[in-house]
Each structure stands twice: as C-alpha cells, then as structure tokens.
Amino acid sequence: MKLYNFFRSGTSHRLRIALNLKGIATDYVAVDLRVDEQQNDAFKAVNPQQMVPALDTGDKVLIQSPAIIEWLEEKYPNPALLPAGTDERAHVRALAAIVGCDIHPINNRRILQTLRKQFGANEDAVNAWCGHWISEGFDAYEALIGADKTRGRFSFGDTPTLADLYLIPQVESARRFKVDLTKWPLIMAVEKACMELEAFQKAAPCQQPDAG
Structure with a gap:
C-alpha cells in the first residue's frame, strides 16, 4: 500500500495511528502542502479532491480519513478501534x-x-x-x-x-x-x-x- 500524506496534516496523522495500531505497513509518499503540491496534476490524478491523506491499496485509491479508517476497521478488525456495544x-x-x-x-x-x-x-x-x-x-x-x-x-x-x-x-x-x-x-x-x-x-x- 502507498500512503499519500503530509507530516503535519491532522487527518494524515490520525490515519498513521490507525495503520500502526493495526500493524499495517505502507510506503510513505509525501505530499508537501507547504508548497501546494496537492494541487499538482500528478496528485489530482490520485485524488481528484486534492487533499491528503489518500491510501492506494493496490486495487483502488481510498480518500477521506474517516472512510479509510472505517475500511481498515472492517478489513482488519483486530485490534478493534470500536467497542463491542x-x-x-x-x-x-x-x-x-x-x-x-x-x-x-x-x-x-x-x-x-x-x-x-x-x-x-x-x-x-x-x-x-x-x-x-x-x-x-x-x-x-x-x-x-x-x-x-x-x-x-x-x-x-x-x-x-x-x-x-x-x-x-x-x-x-x-x-x-x-x-x-x-x-x-x-x-x-x-x-x-x-x-x-x-x-x-x-x-x-x-x-x-x-x-x-
């Protein structure tokens, strides 16, 4: 998997925590928001919304950290990030x-x-x-x-x-x-x-x- 993110992005940060807790390794692809790299055509082809994070699973690119974290929770349920009740x-x-x-x-x-x-x-x-x-x-x-x-x-x-x-x-x-x-x-x-x-x-x- 490839994780497109920026070190100081809060949404990227929360996704990195989720991946680490699940024990999932990714290739780190930096998108430098300080120089508006997210607006480049190359990244627009990855995520038309031109925002980080984006997770390339090899089959598809997932965007929006809440959706990606939910996907991780469903695909890799252990350890659980939500309680049982x-x-x-x-x-x-x-x-x-x-x-x-x-x-x-x-x-x-x-x-x-x-x-x-x-x-x-x-x-x-x-x-x-x-x-x-x-x-x-x-x-x-x-x-x-x-x-x-x-x-x-x-x-x-x-x-x-x-x-x-x-x-x-x-x-x-x-x-x-x-x-x-x-x-x-x-x-x-x-x-x-x-x-x-x-x-x-x-x-x-x-x-x-x-x-x-």
Missing part, C-alpha cells in the same frame, strides 16, 4: 466527531489560508480563531470523558479507540496554535497514555520523513 460505539464515535466534524474542518490549512489571504488575518488572529474552536470542542470532550466513570486510561476504556486517533493529532495542532492545554487535565492524561504506545510515537509528525 452499540451504545459504547456511539459514544466513541461522538467523541471522534467532536474533533473530526466540529474542530478540525474549520481549523485546517485551506480555511486558515482563506482567513489570511481574503480577510487579512494576521498570525495572532489565526491563533485566536483556532484557539476558540479548539477550546469549545475540548471543553465538551473533557466533560464527556469526565462523566464516564468506567473510562480507564484512554478516551474510552483501557485500550485506544477511534476517539484517541482523532484526539491526539488535535492536541498536537493545539500546541502549534499556542493553546493552553492545562485547562483539560483529563485530555492531557489520555495523551500521556497514548504516547506511551509505539503506534502513537511512530505516527507523530516529528517522526515522519518529510518533517525536516
């Missing part, structure tokens, strides 16, 4: 959606570039924008995991789930935008538990070949 699965999916639907999409690169280029936002304004939406989402995330009295060390239970795949890249992004993470001690404890695992360590942006 329907209520528990809904809870984990909701935690993931706080990041995947309500934080990340309005803080990703193309949105921030629009703020800069079309609305004249400077870096302080961009950081304030990101910090606002991250804080709103993390407040809810912290409350939800705090209310789960059987939670364990991770966002749900004692093993990583889909929720952690989404959370950890967003924590990384929050640091980049100078958000004070001490406001969410439970999220910080989850990050500590995750980063003790090799699957998360190897997926970190600083560990990728294009991070230099």
Whole structure:
C-alpha cells in the first residue's frame, strides 16, 4: 500500500495511528502542502479532491480519513478501534466527531489560508480563531470523558479507540496554535497514555520523513 500524506496534516496523522495500531505497513509518499503540491496534476490524478491523506491499496485509491479508517476497521478488525456495544460505539464515535466534524474542518490549512489571504488575518488572529474552536470542542470532550466513570486510561476504556486517533493529532495542532492545554487535565492524561504506545510515537509528525 502507498500512503499519500503530509507530516503535519491532522487527518494524515490520525490515519498513521490507525495503520500502526493495526500493524499495517505502507510506503510513505509525501505530499508537501507547504508548497501546494496537492494541487499538482500528478496528485489530482490520485485524488481528484486534492487533499491528503489518500491510501492506494493496490486495487483502488481510498480518500477521506474517516472512510479509510472505517475500511481498515472492517478489513482488519483486530485490534478493534470500536467497542463491542452499540451504545459504547456511539459514544466513541461522538467523541471522534467532536474533533473530526466540529474542530478540525474549520481549523485546517485551506480555511486558515482563506482567513489570511481574503480577510487579512494576521498570525495572532489565526491563533485566536483556532484557539476558540479548539477550546469549545475540548471543553465538551473533557466533560464527556469526565462523566464516564468506567473510562480507564484512554478516551474510552483501557485500550485506544477511534476517539484517541482523532484526539491526539488535535492536541498536537493545539500546541502549534499556542493553546493552553492545562485547562483539560483529563485530555492531557489520555495523551500521556497514548504516547506511551509505539503506534502513537511512530505516527507523530516529528517522526515522519518529510518533517525536516
């Protein structure tokens, strides 16, 4: 398999974690968003949406990280990224959606570039924008995991789930935008538990070949 991704992309980061947890090796194909390489015709032929990540399975190219992670979960069910019970699965999916639907999409690169280029936002304004939406989402995330009295060390239970795949890249992004993470001690404890695992360590942006 070939993984088209960018080291600092949150969506790429979450997919790298999923692949590592499943024990699936891929060829790393860097798409440098800093120079808009995703807009080149060569990558457009891979993914017409011109976004990362994209996973070439050898038979087809899969796009959109939620769809790819679901595909991985169905094709490689062990270790599971979702709990067994329907209520528990809904809870984990909701935690993931706080990041995947309500934080990340309005803080990703193309949105921030629009703020800069079309609305004249400077870096302080961009950081304030990101910090606002991250804080709103993390407040809810912290409350939800705090209310789960059987939670364990991770966002749900004692093993990583889909929720952690989404959370950890967003924590990384929050640091980049100078958000004070001490406001969410439970999220910080989850990050500590995750980063003790090799699957998360190897997926970190600083560990990728294009991070230099």
